[in-house]
Amino acid sequence: MNIRTKLTVIFFVLVIIVVSVISISIYYFSSQYRAQDFYRRLKNRAINTAKLLTQFEEVNATLLQRMERENPASLPSQYVVIYNNLNEILYSSEKVSAVPVDDILLKRIENENEVYFERDDYAVLGFLFEAKGSRFKIIASAIDINGRDALINLRDILLAIFSISVIIVSILGWVFSGRVLSPILRIVNEVDTITAANLELRLNEGNRRDELSKLAQTFNKMLSRLQRAFFAQKNFIANASHEIKTPITVITGEIEVALLQRRTVDYYINLLKSVLVGVKGMNKLSTQLLLLAQTSSDNPEKQFSAIRIDDILWSVKDELSKAHSEYTVDIEFDMAISDQTLSTIGDAELLKVVILNLMENGCKYSDDNKVSVVLASGKDEITIRFINKGVGIPSNDLDKIFEPFYRGKPSKKVKGFGIGLPLAKRIMELHKGKILVSSGQNDSTTFTMVLPFLDTV
Ligand code: ADP
Secondary structure (H helix, E strand, O other): OOHHHHHHHHHHHHHHHHHHHHHHHHHHHHHHHHHHHHHHHHHHHHHHHHHHHHHOOOOOHHHHHHHHHHOOOOOOOOEEEEEOOOOOEEEEOOOOOOOOOOHHHHHHHHHHOEEEEEEOOEEEEEEEEEEOOEEEEEEEEEEOHHHHHHHHHHHHHHHHHHHHHHHHHHHHHHHHHHHHHHHHHHHHHHHHOOOHHHOOOOOOOOOOOOHHHHHHHHHHHHHHHHHHHHHHHHHHHHHHHHHHHHHHHHHHHHHHHHHOOOOOHHHHHHHHHHHHHHHHHHHHHHHHHHHHHHHHOOOOOOOOEEEEHHHHHHHHHHHHHHHOOOOEEEEEEEOOOOHHHHEEEEOHHHHHHHHHHHHHHHHHOEOOOEEEEEEEEOOOEEEEEEEEEEOOOOHHHOOHHHOOOOOOHHHOOOOOOOOHHHHHHHHHHHOOOEEEEEOOOOOEEEEEEEEEOHHHO
């Protein structure tokens, strides 16, 4: 069942329940009132008859019968019978009683003082009446034709109102639910038109106040996030292809030129050296890209274990010095060394990648190819600062350098791909740590790795 039908049915059921309760109540209270009113009138008529018979000597039964018949206030099919103390009939308005009167009924009147009941169409009232020192039993009956007709009329009116309500409520419910749901349908239709090719489209946010407008706003925010992610992804692929294509084009060109004619051995050696640099660069780029892809998944399959940061620092320093003899790395310990202040939990290979990148950057972007590494401990964490002097990073570049392939303008002449820092940031997030940077243009630059202690992870 769709929501529109559901809303219509709920609306229909609720209104019908309310109309039914109101109609039944009206009918019930009207019939109660009718019965009480008729009982009061019947009793008045019977008392009136009894008074005429007992208080006026000149009124005899025959005269009373005539008076009753002529009296316009007499009730339809009215019948009054009066018994004396010995249960003998003193007066009967008709020859034949419409309601059988037996000893049981007379006994009940004597015991209960007053008896009222309905039999067939008749309302029957029996009660004790005292006059001139004697007790009489009066039994009066009549048919409440007007009341019954009024009730039938009321029932018909209520049934007609009920039937009309069913039709009106069904139509109104359908129209109303359609109107309530139309903004949702509009949103659905608008969303339907949005594809990867037109992610810049946004939904109409309406009055910007009600819930549906909030839904549209939330959806628009999600579209903006998707658009940014989609754009970043597209850019990423374009940049990656460009970075791989450039060295391949250079290598291809160099080999083609070399093959144009026979060359000297030195020429070939230089060519191979140049090709090797290009291939090594591509190898480094593809390794970094692969790592970025692996660490970017929500659940990278990495086995974390307890590791000592100082061990990694020394081994990376050795590695870097072997590859670049011109680089100087100074390592300082700014703390009382203990297992706790040096250990964290993580993946040694991944943390090596971060440290190597920060050490290499420190040397690469400094004026004197030198980086100072300071290992310190905070309350719950290990901090490793990489400080170098050099061109620095302009303040508006500080956020961007963590985006893939972004390279600061002052450092364009230094070789690189712009993958190291985004990869470092992702690896630090995996280790529940962070990476911070502070720098200014032509200033010293400090990158800080923050890692939780082993026992706080
Ligand atoms: P790459 O070094 O290959 O360009 P990174 O992601 O490691 O890529 O760095 C991104 C950018 O951040 C660099 O291009 C450079 O502009 C800037 N940067 C990183 N480290 C430093 C540093 N120590 N000093 C100055 N700029 C830096």
